[in-house]
Amino acid sequence: MTRVRILVLTSSTGAGHDTRAQAFAEWCFELYRHNVDVRIEQMLEKSSGLFSLGVRFYNWIQQKSPWIHKAFFLLVELLSLLNRRSVAIGRGYYEQVLREYRPHLVFSVHDCLNRGYFQTARRILGADKVRCATYCGEFSGGFGYSINWVEPSADLYISRTATARDYAVKLGMPPERTRVRGYLMQPRQHLGFMSPAERHAYLEHELELRPDRFTVFLATGGNGANNHLSLLEQLLPFADRVQAVVICGKNREVYNQVLHWRIEHPQLPCFLDGYSEAVHLLMQVSDVIVTRGGTTSCAKALHFRCPILFNAIGGVMPQESLTVKFFNRGAGVPLIDRPADLGRVVAGWLADRSSYVRFRDDFRNLRYEEDPTLVITELVNLAQEVAHTNHRPGPFPQKPRRRAEEEGEPIY
Secondary structure, three states: OOOEEEEEEEOOOOOHHHHHHHHHHHHHHHHHHHHEEEEEEEHHHHHOHHHHHHHHHHHHHHHHOHHHHHHHHHHHOOHHHHOOOOOOOOHHHHHHHHHHHOOOEEEEOOHHHOOOHHHHHHHHHOOOOOEEEEEEOOOOOOOOOOHHHOOOOOOEEEEOOHHHHHHHHHOOOOHHHEEEOOOOOOHHHHOOOOOHHHHHHHHHHHOOOOOOOEEEEEOOOOOOOOOHHHHHHHHHHHOOOEEEEEEOOOOHHHHHHHHHHHHHOOOOOEEEEOOOOOHHHHHHOOOEEEEOOOHHHHHHHHHOOOOEEEEOOOOOOHHHHHHHHHHHHHHOOOEEOOHHHHHHHHHHHHHOHHHHHHHHHHHHOOOOOOOOHHHHHHHHHHHHHHHOOOOOOOOOOOOOOOOHHHHOOOOO
C-alpha cells in the first residue's frame, strides 16, 4: 500500500495559517494514522530572506500599526503578477522540497502560496503525479481578500463560507472545483464542549473566578497584538459585577505589565495567562470576547457560541475587515474603536440584560454544524487519486455530541 504524502504550505503571518496546518495534520493522524504522512513547511520564511523579513514586518504591523497594512497589502498583491506561471522568489528551496518529498498533494493554507506554487509542483513532479488544493479561511470577499488566494488551476478550492466561495468564483475559480467546509480546528478543540456543570467548575477551580459575574475575555493572537491595559481600565467601574479573562499570546512584555496591573487593582477579578492552549475552554466560560478580526479566533468563538466585540483600536487590517464585515452584517457585531467604547457597551448590557441576550442570540444564529472529518477525507481522497491506494479510514471515535439545549445558557 502506498503511503499518501501531503505537503502543507503555510507561513506565520499571524497565527491562523499555522493553526489550520496543524489542525489538518492532527485530523489526518486521527483518521488515517500512519497511512497519511503530512509535512508542514513554513514556505515563505524558509525559502527566502526577503519573504522572512516580510513576515516579521507583517507581524510588527499587526502589533503596532494595523493601518499601515493597507499599503503593505497592495504590495503583496503584486505577487499575483510575479507568480503567474512559476515561483519567482524562493523557488530553489521549494523545488528542493518537492524533489525530496515528492508529495501526492500540495495543500496551501496561505494566500501567498498558491499561484506559481501549483504550476511548479506539476512541472517538477508531473501533472499526473500530484494534485493541488487550497483552504481559504476568509469569511467574506471584497477589499482584503487577496487575489493570490485564487489559482484557477487548483484541483480543489475550499472556502470557510459561501460568501467567500462566491467571491473566489468571481475572481476566476471554476465553481465545480469549490467547496464550503467552514471550521478547520484541532480535533480535541472541535469536540471540546463542556457541560454547564463543567463550565461552573472550570470558572471556580481552574480560573478562580465567580460563576455569577459577567465575564469579559480579552484575547489576542499568538503574536500578542492587544490593548489589554487600556481595556481593563474600562472595566474597573463595574468591578463589583464584572470579571476578566486575559491572555497575552507570546508577548512576554505585555504579560508582565498586566500581571503588575492586576496586583494594583485587586477589586477586579482577573485570570491571566500568556500563550494559551485552552482558548476553546476560556471562550465557553466567557460572556463576550474582545478580539481583533483574526479568522481562527473568530471561527472558534462562533463554534463555541461566545459573542465577539471587535478590537479596532489603531485600525483594522484589510484581511481582518473581511471578518468584521461578515459578523457586522450578519449579527451587528460592533467595533471597539476606542477603549471607552468597551465601557459604554458593557454598561449598556449591565443596565439592560435583555440587550445582551438579543446580541448573543443574533451572534449564535450565524453558527452552523458540520462534520469535521468531511474536508479531511476529501483532501486525502484527492491525494489518493495519484497515490494509487484504496485505503479508507475506519470510524472516528468521536465523543458524544451534546445538543445545544443540553449546553445551557452562559452563567452571569
